[in-house]
Amino acid sequence: EVKMVESGGGIVRPGGSLRLSCEASGFIFSDHWVYWVRQAPGKGLVWVSRINNDGSLTNYADSVKGRFAISRDNAKNTLFLQMNSLRAEDTAVYFCVRDQGLGNPGLDAFDIWGQGTMVTVSS
Amino acid sequence: EIVLTQSPATLSVSPGERATLSCRASQSVSNNVAWYQQKLGQAPRLLIYGASIRATGISDRVSGSGSGTEFTLTIGSLQSEDFAMYYCQQYNNWPLTFGEGTKVEIK
Numbered sequence: 001e002v003k004m005v006e007s008g009g010g011i012v013r014p015g016g017s018l019r020l021s022c023e024a025s026g027f028i029f030s031d032h033w034v035y036w037v038r039q040a041p042g043k044g045l046v047w048v049s050r051i052n053n054d055g056s057l058t059n060y061a062d063s064v065k066g067r068f069a070i071s072r073d074n075a076k077n078t079l080f081l082q083m084n085s086l087r088a089e090d091t092a093v094y095f096c097v098r099d100q101g102l103g104n105p106g107l108d109a110f111d112i113w114g115q116g117t118m119v120t121v122s123s
Numbered sequence: 124e125i126v127l128t129q130s131p132a133t134l135s136v137s138p139g140e141r142a143t144l145s146c147r148a149s150q151s152v153s154n155n156v157a158w159y160q161q162k163l164g165q166a167p168r169l170l171i172y173g174a175s176i177r178a179t180g181i182s183d184r185v186s187g188s189g190s191g192t193e194f195t196l197t198i199g200s201l202q203s204e205d206f207a208m209y210y211c212q213q214y215n216n217w218p219l220t221f222g223e224g225t226k227v228e229i230k
Contacts, residue, residue: 045221
């Protein structure tokens with residue numbers, strides 16, 4: 001079964017840090033670009049960060065640039081998101097997502113989503 | 124950044140009727156549009172990519188059309204499992220962007 005499973009969410013105070021993990025299985029992880037997409041309570045979907053197949057290229061939304069760091073360990077089929085200097089507006093469900101890998105690298109639909117992990121930033 | 128505008132925000136439909144959802148892009152995105160369904164408390168699920176190609180396992184009651192700036196998702200003969208949120212996404216240009224969503228509710 002192809003799946004991605006996130007972990008590491010929780011409640012943290014403003015200014016604090018969390019590290020999210022996402023373990024992939026059932027497919028060749030190193031064949032795909034992978035993303036973090038978040039969804040604030042009652043809101044829509046917003047991409048946060050992405051990383052290419054071998055980890056040499058990363059991108060970040062302006063709202064998290066300089067505070068978040070994405071990385072991957074292809075040997076362990078795992079994606080990470082290190083989140084520092086957390087703010088209340090970072091409160092959301094964080095999904096790890098795989099792109100299909102059918103079209104242009106990094107420009108493709110998302111065919112596999114994890115179940116999400118909730119991050120709450122509150123004092 | 125390409126802005127996607129979905130309409131209507133909420134669509135009230137009776138079971139068995141057809142639902143038609145719209146997604147308009149602020150500039151051409153060719154046919155590089157995907158549609159996702161999201162039920163409460165669940166992750167989104169890919170329905171359509173390439174504007175009109177059904178993803179694996181998606182019912183043939185679901186169809187997509189359009190190119191350029193205007194796109195439509197049609198769900199025929201709505202079943203209970205179809206009442207959910209629907210998001211369009213463009214992946215023609217970086218950054219990838221999502222629409223704000225259309226909620227399909229029971230009339």
